[in-house]
Amino acid sequence: MPIAERLSAIAESPTLKVGANAERMRRAGVDVKDLGAGEPDFNTPEHAKAAAVVAIGQNFTRYTAASGVLELREAVCGRWKTDYNIEIKPNEVSIAAGGKQALFNVALALYNPGDEVITHAPYWPTIVEQVKMVGAVPVVVRTSAEDGFAVHADAIIERITPKTKAIIINSPGNPTGALISEAELAKVADAAAKQGIWVVVDLCYEHLIYDKEPHNLPRVLFEKMRDRAVFCGSASKTYAMTGWRCGWTIGPPELIAACNTILSHATSNVSSITQKAALAALAGPQDDVVQMLNEYRKRRDNMHAWLTANPKITCVKPKGAFYLFPDFSALLSPDGIATTGQLAEVLLEKAHVALTPGEAFDAPGYARISYATSMETLRESANRILAFIETLPSGK
Ligand SMILES: Cc1ncc(COP(=O)(O)O)c(C=O)c1O
Incomplete structure (x- = not known):
């Protein structure tokens, strides 16, 4: 099927793909914590x-x-x-x-x-x-x-x-x-x-x-x-x-x-x-915007603190948007989990946490964590990620 040349070098949106994988597992009855979402979990005002x-x-x-x-x-x-x-x-x-x-x-x-x-x-x-x-x-x-x-x-x-x-x-x-x-x-x-x-x-x-x-x-x-x-x-x-x-x-x-x-x-x-x-x-009134921002700030601060409690994870504290972009490269090794792409796959499979590997953003070694999700989900996800890291030889 000869698709037009202009599409030959174009990749499917990788951020949307993570959501689709998580959704597939969820439908299979798995309790997946999805940190892939690039969208607010709040309702429209x-x-x-x-x-x-x-x-x-x-x-x-x-x-x-x-x-x-x-x-x-x-x-x-x-x-x-x-x-x-x-x-x-x-x-x-x-x-x-x-x-x-x-x-x-x-x-x-x-x-x-x-x-x-x-x-x-x-x-x-x-x-x-x-x-x-x-x-x-x-x-x-x-x-x-x-x-x-x-x-x-x-x-x-x-x-x-x-x-x-x-x-x-x-x-x-x-x-x-x-x-x-x-x-x-x-x-x-x-x-x-x-x-x-x-x-x-x-x-x-x-x-x-x-x-x-x-x-x-x-x-x-x-x-x-x-x-x-x-x-x-x-x-x-x-x-x-x-x-x-x-x-x-x-x-x-x-x-x-x-x-x-x-x-x-x-x-x-x-x-x-x-x-x-x-x-x-x-x-109209912008109160909802302020409320959402205040909630995102709390989530950012908590999730940042929870993840960086493990010194193997370093993370710049973001000034805006609703993502953390931690560096996971200290957990990678050529004879174990070699890339953050693989790390994301194993995390989803073993810890049931979906995040977006840095490769999607031209930044291997990193992964994107969306905190546009509830504090409970963030707490549970952080627990699962930290516990999973303990099982890696490089995570100790
Ligand atoms: C940086 C950036 N720009 C633009 C958009 C566009 O979003 P929308 O098309 O929903 O307005 C997004 C959505 O994820 C984004 O992350």
Whole structure:
């Protein structure tokens, strides 16, 4: 079956695969603790759900503009005014089926075959696979645990060539939870502006930042290069709305018009009902967001302490998102469990704990643990992981 060449180098989403394996065991009756999930375990806020019910009752069930309804785009502008003190207009916003589609529209709209697109690792695999899907070439800059996975501008700037079309920054980052500092982003922006390079920021976890660290990335880019600055956001993580599928691209009107053209031929509008729910979430009270953040913080702190009680596990304390990304390499050995890919398999099989191996994020030796799950599940999972490690010759 001759599948198109553009798919030849594309891997299935490894993060979704872990969930599928765990689900298979669960169906077979095994009590699996799933730390693979990249989604909140909280429910969508009541006022967002209620808005969807009203939308159905009012027969708001027809096509909308492919770009999303004006009120929703205005609500995104309203959030940016409140969150970043930045004025944007609805024609700078395009609504998509999640941050994933928002990013993919940007990839289709901006990157030509052969263009180079710089990003940082460990990365969320979709970022790199989307670049490849449109025939462009990902250029990956490594960050290190010793340095808190910080993204340094110099490392990015060093990799700029005449073929560089864009730089993609994910902050807070999946899987590391690291933030790019405003100062480093400003340096990236200076270099990009000088050379006509686009900067695309994935802000999907923008409201999941635990300490009061300045993170006004829109302000930094808008001051230096508004005509080539792009942001992708999402209702998924902030409002526990993963299944609704709602995200947005924010950028210069010509790029947004291109994204809307793509949408008009690909999926048309995001579900009209979802749009009403997202509108309520964005424009309504934000108390749920704060409550979820406070709960995630407690889980992060506990899980970090529980795991690092074993000195064989070292782990940077993440500043954002809802993942820990511990280093398990001290447990690996060529004649035992040789890779974190194998470690994840054995952990699932023997300890019934599902986590995502670092290989999925271009970071072998590490594994991603989602703490978007209950404290009880985290406690039990940590117990199982620690007990399992005791059974390894390298774990003693
Ligand atoms: C870094 C990052 N960006 C974007 C997304 C997109 O999420 P969604 O398409 O549900 O908005 C995800 C989801 O896991 C993510 O981890």
